[in-house]
Amino acid sequence: MPDANDSVPEYAVGLATPRRPPKAHRGPRHALVESFAVFCGAYIAGLALLTPLDLGTLSVGPALETTIVIFNLPEAMMAAAALAVGAASFAAVAGARFAWSLCTICALLLLVDSALPASRMGVGTLELRNFVDCLAAGAMLGALAAVSLHFRGRAPAYLSGVLTGIVIGAGVEIPKGEASTLGRLAAGVPPTWLLAFTAIMLGVCLYWHRTKVARTASTMLLGFPIAPILAITVVLITIIEVSDWLDRHRAGLSGNIAGVILIVLAGWAAALLLPGRDGILTLQALAVGATAFTVVTVPRPAWIVPCVFAAVALGLTLGSRWPASLLSITASIAASLFGIFVTDATDAMVPVIGCLLLALVAGYCFGSTVTRSVVGTVQAIAALVVPYSLVALRGRGLSSRGHMERFYRDPHQGVGHTPGILVAVIAALCGLGVVLVRWLRPTNHPT
Numbered sequence: 001m002p003d004a005n006d007s008v009p010e011y012a013v014g015l016a017t018p019r020r021p022p023k024a025h026r027g028p029r030h031a032l033v034e035s036f037a038v039f040c041g042a043y044i045a046g047l048a049l050l051t052p053l054d055l056g057t058l059s060v061g062p063a064l065e066t067t068i069v070i071f072n073l074p075e076a077m078m079a080a081a082a083l084a085v086g087a088a089s090f091a092a093v094a095g096a097r098f099a100w101s102l103c104t105i106c107a108l109l110l111l112v113d114s115a116l117p118a119s120r121m122g123v124g125t126l127e128l129r130n131f132v133d134c135l136a137a138g139a140m141l142g143a144l145a146a147v148s149l150h151f152r153g154r155a156p157a158y159l160s161g162v163l164t165g166i167v168i169g170a171g172v173e174i175p176k177g178e179a180s181t182l183g184r185l186a187a188g189v190p191p192t193w194l195l196a197f198t199a200i201m202l203g204v205c206l207y208w209h210r211t212k213v214a215r216t217a218s219t220m221l222l223g224f225p226i227a228p229i230l231a232i233t234v235v236l237i238t239i240i241e242v243s244d245w246l247d248r249h250r251a252g253l254s255g256n257i258a259g260v261i262l263i264v265l266a267g268w269a270a271a272l273l274l275p276g277r278d279g280i281l282t283l284q285a286l287a288v289g290a291t292a293f294t295v296v297t298v299p300r301p302a303w304i305v306p307c308v309f310a311a312v313a314l315g316l317t318l319g320s321r322w323p324a325s326l327l328s329i330t331a332s333i334a335a336s337l338f339g340i341f342v343t344d345a346t347d348a349m350v351p352v353i354g355c356l357l358l359a360l361v362a363g364y365c366f367g368s369t370v371t372r373s374v375v376g377t378v379q380a381i382a383a384l385v386v387p388y389s390l391v392a393l394r395g396r397g398l399s400s401r402g403h404m405e406r407f408y409r410d411p412h413q414g415v416g417h418t419p420g421i422l423v424a425v426i427a428a429l430c431g432l433g434v435v436l437v438r439w440l441r442p443t444n445h446p447t
Helices: 029-049 063-071 073-094 096-114 123-146 152-171 180-185 193-210 217-223 228-250 255-274 279-294 304-321 325-341 349-368 374-393 418-440
Strands: none
Touching: 029 073, 029 123, 029 193, 063 418, 073 096, 073 123, 073 228, 073 374, 096 123, 096 193, 123 152, 123 374, 152 279, 152 304, 152 349, 152 374, 193 255, 193 325, 228 255, 228 374, 255 279, 255 374, 279 325, 279 349, 279 374, 279 418, 304 418, 325 349, 325 418, 349 374
16 A cells, blocks of 8 residues: 555645655556556647647637637636646645546536537537636646656656647637648647547546545645745746737837736746745746747648647757756747748748747747656746737737737738747846846745
8 A cells, every 4th residue: 555645745745855755656558558648638638728729629619708708818828827826736736536526527627618519609608618628627737747747657758748749739820610630620629529538537536536635724724835936927927918018008119128028027936936946947938939929830730739748758859868947048038039931931831940940949948947745847838828828929010919810820811020029038138137047046945
């Protein structure tokens, strides 16, 4: 029988000592099934955070319902990102049984929502489903991190799954109706059978961990980390409010510069709120996330999905073998410059290169920097997702609120040069923030 304390790793209660390896109470087949379940769950959660509804179904529905749903996506994404950090914090101290239970429930919610016909729903129902999908994805993302990131086999599965889902979901092309399974995956929409398979796999993992003993309520309250939640709240509110303000006022160059400064300052503050050097990964993710919506990624072929996974895995491997935080920032700047130079390109291989480049950079970012706590990594993933809410940077400068008109990427319309320049500046200032954190935190211990 496993020891009861194994259900709550030492990192969950903020101890500085390394976590001892768990006892080998299950065979390699169990570990393989758990890793595969974690990969599928993280992939679906990453997709659902950015494309919470079946966009192909919405495209054939009434325009008013679709417009209202898309209009409210930034707030839904912000709530989901904050919930992911909160779920990771609570699941880390509550234990494995709670984490697997939460993952299974969220997967079932996504499955039920996917099976419902979106085209027959009213305005309020579609908006509610959108928020439910986002919140379920965020909670599953955080809970999976708590049972994955400090385990040798599950951590790569989690990171490769969530990053693949985010890269695929970051560039959503205008829906074209029904598509094959690979086509739906490339469009950021997982098929229903994949959701059902993932829910079953997570349920099996929950059955295996049903005997794990959770901490008492007093212990959970004492070990619950507040700083990461405060840090991600600062980033989320700043990004959303800056995006809305720039949209309402249609600011020129001075407004754009002010917005960039506010976003970077929020990233610096969030990085310094985390213990030790855990905030470095948040700054790297903020740079990569900002870069994502300047790189040309559509139209892309259906076979791009396994290639994106391979690129993410390669990036994770390179980052773990040759870690360099500033190299990740440099790669983000290079990717944004690539987006500037190919914004008007018509070659069919440009979107393929853009997807693979973005996947490689994201993988290297998370492979090169390892946080001491689960919550630090989840906060970085949240920072990676939230900049996509600033889709107003596309096309007509900063004149489109959130995802309203620029949620779907038009393959025949470039994004202009201004977004790429501003994103390169954001990435460079995030690099300066990395240097600042290293200077203020000379060792990797909390201060």
